C-alpha cells in the first residue's frame with residue numbers, strides 16, 4: 001500500500017473517519033496499525049478549526065490540580081448545559097492524551113527546560129491551560145498530520161464531502177456516502193467515525209472557518225430513530 005494521499009478509491013475499509021481536524025487525526029493514530037483506515041476531509045488536510053485554535057488545551061496535570069476540581073469548574077462554567085458523564089470522560093482522558101501528544105512530538109511551552117508551562121485562564125480555578133505560543137492548535141495538528149502521513153495503514157482523501165451514513169435494513173451503519181471527484185460513491189466500513197467538528201457557521205458572526213457547518217451532527221440525526229428518539 002502506498003503512503004499518504006489517496007489517488008484511487010477502494011470501496012471497503014476497516015474504519016472510515018469523516019473529518020481531519022485534531023479529533024479525526026488523533027482517532028486515526030489511535031487505531032491498531034493493522035486496520036485499513038480512510039481519513040476524509042471536505043477541504044485540505046491542513047485546514048480545520050483545530051488549525052485555527054490559538055489559546056491552549058486544558059488538562060488537570062498541575063500538582064495542585066485534580067480531575068474533580070476540573071470537573072467542578074467545567075460544570076460551573078457550563079451553567080447547567082454540560083452532561084456530567086461527558087465532562088468527566090473528557091477531563092479524565094485529558095492528562096493521558098497530553099502525555100500521548102508530547103510523546104508524538106507536540107512541543108508545548110515549558111517552564112525552563114522540563115516542566116510543562118500552564119496558565120490559569122477564564123473559569124479555571126487552577127493553572128491548567130497548556131499552550132504552544134499562540135498557535136497551540138497548529139502545533140498539535142501539524143504533528144498529528146505528519147504522523148498520519150507516515151502511517152502506511154492510513155489513506156488521506158482531501159476534497160471528499162461526506163453526505164450520509166449507509167444504513168442497512170436493520171438501521172445498522174454499514175458505511176458512508178460521499179462526493180469525490182464529482183461523483184457520489186458508497187464505501188463499506190467496519191466502523192465510521194464522525195469527527196466533522198462544530199457548527200459555528202450557524203451563527204451570523206463567528207470566528208470559525210467556513211467548513212464548520214455541523215455536517216456530522218446533521219448526518220448523525222439519521223441514527224436517532226434507532227435510539228428511540
Ligand SMILES: Cc1cc2nc3c(=O)[nH]c(=O)nc-3n(C[C@H](O)[C@H](O)[C@H](O)COP(=O)(O)OP(=O)(O)OC[C@H]3O[C@@H](n4cnc5c(N)ncnc54)[C@H](O)[C@@H]3O)c2cc1C
Nearest residue numbers: 019020021022023042048049050053054055056162196197
Ligand atoms: C479561532 C478559534 C480559536 C479557538 N481556540 C481554542 C482554544 O484556545 N482552545 C480550545 O480548546 N479550543 C479552541 N477552539 C475550538 C477548537 O478549535 C475546536 O473545538 C476543535 O478544533 C474541534 O476539532 P475537531 O477535530 O472536532 O473539528 P475541526 O478541527 O473543525 O475539523 C473538522 C474536520 O471535519 C471536516 N469535515 C467537516 N464536514 C465534513 C464533511 N461533510 N465531509 C468531510 N469532511 C468534513 C473538515 O474539513 C475538517 O477536516 C478555537 C476555535 C477557533 C475557530
